[in-house]
Amino acid sequence: MKKISIIGAGLVGSLLALYLNKRGYKVTLHERRPDMRKVKIPAGRSINLALSDRGWRGLQGVAIDDTIRQIGIPMTHRTMHSVDGKITTQPYGKDGQGIYAVSRGILNCTLLDLAEKGGVEIHFNQRCTGLMLTSGEMQFEHSENHQKSSHHADLIFGADGAFAASRLQLQLSTDQFNYSQRYLQHGYKELMFVAKADGSHQLEKNALHIWPRGGYMLIALPNLDGTFTVTLFFPLKGNPSFESLHNKQEVKAFFQKVFPDAVPLLHDLEEDFFHNPTGSLVTIKCAPWSFDNKLVLIGDAAHAIVPFYGQGMNCGFEDCSVLNDLLNQFADDWEKVIPEYERMRKPAADAIGELAVDNFIEMRDLVGKPEFLLRKKIEGWFSEKHPDKWIPLYTMVTFSHLPYHEAQARGKKQDAIMNEIMKMSDIENIWNSSMVENRIIDLLK
């Protein structure tokens, strides 16, 4: 196996190219869009990235974690803003464990630079119009001059994202391909907090800020230049919804009512609200992820998830590092590696897809409630006393390399236990007593 082509030069495709190039394969990258290092990418659709442990391991494997850490901002806790301006915080882990806000653009450009420097051939403006699954021939059309071309590889990776052309080929031309795309009834809108005049942040920098409001929420992640990228997650229909806010006055009035402390920080709210597109939130599952050891799906192309656990990129990077581990284990015998990659990653991807939808409810609704805060406090307290017995679900997902489906299974069990604990009488006052401690230990048996 010599020539490998990757369709899609986004985050996962670029990182995969680095891995495979390092192993000695002849790698080509084929990207639908223009070279983002040369062309200004229209803003307004990005949801900020939060790099966590799985993502870091992916970057470590090609020794670029230190480079990337320099462009990241650690966020050690969630900061919740209530309607009346009250602020509460929740640490993400213990001992200042944090997730890192990073710019998608800078990260992707860095990966492309490194790939090119390493000898990866990158073709931009190449829209994939067809794949001959048995021969390994790919057909492309140039997105500007519409010139057609074709390319051959011994193995093709589909890393072309949620609406992958590569996956569509599997849907259209193979039998027994299971597939689902499921949309949330919420969409999102990118907004922005401006920096202070001196270039510093208007809100605490090392936090992920959330304005949870039940049926919807606003979040803000810090950027290096003192701004925050802000995202409104909001129903597409109903009241209130994107449909129910008809004009600038209504938008302004709505924000003043429900996000009063955010309004003075926002860059031109009314302009951005109507100018920036409304994004969709989709979960995509499919199986199998490969065809005949010729085509393999990876990242969002195999398992697009909603952004509420901050794991989309991290999961895709973990795909890459797991694949690399398997190539080591099986000495680059792809006929063994591909089925094993699928067997390991499919249940993991299904699990994080489900957890991400679940976490939407936690973030937009529960996160601000006293009962929820107490619950997290008890979990944290018990976990600190018995780290061998209990790791909070968020910690397993974000700060460990436990397969997502194992984290999900343990999380469900712990959740059932916490339901029991929260029923104990006077729990607000006895929460850190030995009675509670022993009850949890009992229930864990």
Add this chain to the structure above:
Amino acid sequence: MKKISIIGAGLVGSLLALYLNKRGYKVTLHERRPDMRKVKIPAGRSINLALSDRGWRGLQGVAIDDTIRQIGIPMTHRTMHSVDGKITTQPYGKDGQGIYAVSRGILNCTLLDLAEKGGVEIHFNQRCTGLMLTSGEMQFEHSENHQKSSHHADLIFGADGAFAASRLQLQLSTDQFNYSQRYLQHGYKELMFVAKADGSHQLEKNALHIWPRGGYMLIALPNLDGTFTVTLFFPLKGNPSFESLHNKQEVKAFFQKVFPDAVPLLHDLEEDFFHNPTGSLVTIKCAPWSFDNKLVLIGDAAHAIVPFYGQGMNCGFEDCSVLNDLLNQFADDWEKVIPEYERMRKPAADAIGELAVDNFIEMRDLVGKPEFLLRKKIEGWFSEKHPDKWIPLYTMVTFSHLPYHEAQARGKKQDAIMNEIMKMSDIENIWNSSMVENRIIDLLK
């Protein structure tokens, strides 16, 4: 609204054309395949149809039920064949209620004849290659001479089956389209029982014959010419499976072991087994079923289901009659009709899709077991005594017009009650006692 085009001239598309033509619309039908009345359709993929009450109502609405009844064979019961040749039967309903075996080909040809006679324009060999969803323009390519053409309509129906080109347009070019295709791990193979020399049937004619064997099964439905169309539902992989039977000897030996009484009746088993294609079994769900009141999906294009409840065609015909009722109710105001059609039919289609998968387990496994037979006997007995209180699920689905999702909900409740009843001690002997009767009445409260 004047011009309506229907993509797909299968059973549902043809019946819909008859309905709309009768209402005074200018209707065109566009079919990918050649005219089946002129060209011999290759055999080997058909699963026999069983017309039941919902289907009959669909035909009544355009007054062709009497015509079709003449080509149908009533089946009043299931006949189960065990490995040791023992035969048991189960009535489908009471008082000789039956479902009708009909030939898909004859039924479809009849519908096409009637549509054409009524003034519907039918275009064959027209593969739909594109739909302009906003303008109502359809693009076609002739499947033989590859000539391209386009056609315009005020309203388009997608009746082009499980792998609808029309639905693909919704997936590819609209936002927020929920979609799933899920395959069973079983496939099917068409086989045949030959007629006696005098043209009569070798097995009892007025029955649907089943050879339930746990993980797989054989079924046989009578044809007018004395033959039976036989279908083997069988795992695609594993042992035994389509993959594990490698040659004619192995197929013959396997059939002789597990379907001994069927072997002498079969037309050239070994030849048919390897010559006929292996079919797939898929459940397709999507939402929405329409776009902008310009395109509406109907039948399998909207909700392909597996064949184990015998409801695929019946459900599609019910789509047509419900739509026609709504056109009456709203005086052909399509802007009211289309959303209401979708609101009524989507949960119904989801329900029958799930029931059909559930029924596979019942047919291939439970149907032959004494406990299951007793359970059905108790249900039948109680239902006969209290028809106002209990209608067996099969009866609600097959012999009523209760929306499928209501039937499903009542079925679940009844199932939970029967689980309790079957736990009663000595139930085999007291099954028709007043104790059991009163217990059911209690549980129903």
